[in-house]
Amino acid sequence: DAGVTQSPTHLIKTRGQQVTLRCSPKSGHDTVSWYQQALGQGPQFIFQYYEEEERQRGNFPDRFSGHQFPNYSSELNVNALLLGDSALYLCASSLAGEKLFFGSGTQLSVL
């Protein structure tokens, strides 16, 4: 049984570009949450998707958007990239609000 998988593992972009990160949840999980973890910091909640809709959102600008597909997989899109968007982006899946299972993350570097 595969756990949470994220792609790509590493990504380098330049300021102003757009990026799409992908996540496949653990089998049987229906909820996907996205977190941003800057170097030396705790994960910051971006948003959560359930039944293909954004259910909760953290304090992130509209440049951050997402999507959940019928198979529960999810994408995180970031437009107009800033240097400060450089971070580890973590996807986590869960069932009925129970504990989160995390992927290994996508390391995004914005130059």
Next chain:
Amino acid sequence: AQSVAQPEDQVNVAEGNPLTVKCTYSVSGNPYLFWYVQYPNRGLQFLLKYITGDNLVKGSYGFEAEFNKSQTSFHLKKPSALVSDSALYFCAVREVDRDDKIIFGKGTRLHILP
């Protein structure tokens, strides 16, 4: 809104000694509480959770945590530290009975000295 505080950026403990990593939380209702561990360049791994019941929760790798409602604390403990316990530890909270997000503390780096 819920919040989590981890007052120590780093904790140093000699191998074989007991360890404690502190966490306090704030929620308007009853909490779900979690501890996660992160190794370099990896995602977070679940250690243990408190939902209800016994205030002492046992988890993976010999870790346990004590829920204290009056002090709104959920400190992580282990009776005898191992060098392999060295990692970054995160406390997290979610409010019970709400479809709410899980919020993480800033983390505490644990160094176990051989």
